[in-house]
Amino acid sequence: MPSERVEQRREGVREEIKQAARRLMAEHGTAGLSLRAIAREINMLPSGLYHYYGSLDDLITALIVDAFNALADALEAARETAAGPGSAAQLTAVLEAYRRWAMTHPTDFQLIYGNPIPGYAAPREITVPPVIRGFSVIVGLIENLLQSGVLEAAPPYDVIPPEVEARLQTLIERDGYPVSARALFLGVVGWTQLHGIIMLEMFNHIQPVIGDVETFYRAQVINLLKTLGLKTAI
Amino acid sequence: MPSERVEQRREGVREEIKQAARRLMAEHGTAGLSLRAIAREINMLPSGLYHYYGSLDDLITALIVDAFNALADALEAARETAAGPGSAAQLTAVLEAYRRWAMTHPTDFQLIYGNPIPGYAAPREITVPPVIRGFSVIVGLIENLLQSGVLEAAPPYDVIPPEVEARLQTLIERDGYPVSARALFLGVVGWTQLHGIIMLEMFNHIQPVIGDVETFYRAQVINLLKTLGLKTAI
DNA sequence: TGTACATCAGTGAACGCGCGTTCACTGATGTAC
């Protein structure tokens, strides 16, 4: 029976390995990650790493799960500290936290939303739960706004295409989203609109055109909520 | 003096090399591209490729330029063949062609808008012109709609933040966009909104949620134009 | 508290593999008369 103390130290080394991995991905891209480079970075031989991760793919999976959880943490933190709980401002704060996390953790964001790493396939049963955790923060707030009447889905978003609605219901039941199909639908629409800005900023495609992306993003968040049917000013 | 016939054959081999490169990137990701694998693919030794491209980086640059030009070709083709020249429907046809090209050429799209290839930096003076070519198709149509009054920038898009306006003017002068700052601004707003859908579809993040992305995208295009201030129905 | 023992973290060497780029070369192809 390995003592808790021993297990803690093992966990510490695992953390050290992941941190080295993140540093290296920041430098060489997510596809440039290598066990040998990590081993070099932490002064260990490559073979030593196999005491902590069964293979490079296992390590990548751990990094992806960490990334989704860190994103979810950031969103939850923004939700808790935002002024005006239950207001639209709380939602905008969370949406701004989404972009901010992406920009402060570009490597992790690329790992979860950029090009997949060649030869690696994420085991869905492991990666999906933390994805849901993060997205739930956003759609949960939308649900609140809908229920309190601060948000009332405006045309054309008051109508969900029937096939989409069926799929959303399936998702809600299977993955346990604690929200209505309407909230999920509005969440997805908003997600797709904001995701584009983040991706373009991440790879420097948009800065030459509009300069201060943070301001642009904030404006787009507000426009988005109005378009979706926000009843109040922010 | 190399005859035209000789030059044509060289160009043919260059094309063969690029096609093999695209096949390989489709299989192993943009970061997995290798000269040796290309050489194997076309039954040549690695060293032979240096008669056609000075280095792997030169080849990547050629692939990127090709991709931007192919995208611009697709947009121009859509513009020419669209029903109702000068109408909003022509613009929606071009915007749908944008997504369609991305989905039928995922590797090329990832090459130009996805994670950069580790260690490679695109020479801007070479890659920028074909970027402008493509984007000009979209903003050119927006300009037409603005001038004919079919589109009138609706609030809040009737106001361009002054710093953004200044930057857009610089861009228009330096890169020779044949449009107004207003058209460019609306183009950028639309671009960011649609880009997110395409990126999420490309890596399969959105299909599980909404299913038929093509229909979703088309709806979003129409909603976008209405939000920007379209005066007519589509 | 002190000792005997087991665990297992990390070593070191090796496996078979792939990579970009260089260089001297050969022989087919194209050119010039």
Added chain:
DNA sequence: TGTACATCAGTGAACGCGCGTTCACTGATGTAC
């Protein structure tokens, strides 16, 4: 049209490099009495 020559596409070998994973091992650390 036929011949002599030059070009240069593609070969073959080599350079020094990095990769993931395996295996037998050693010795420090932690455990049990």
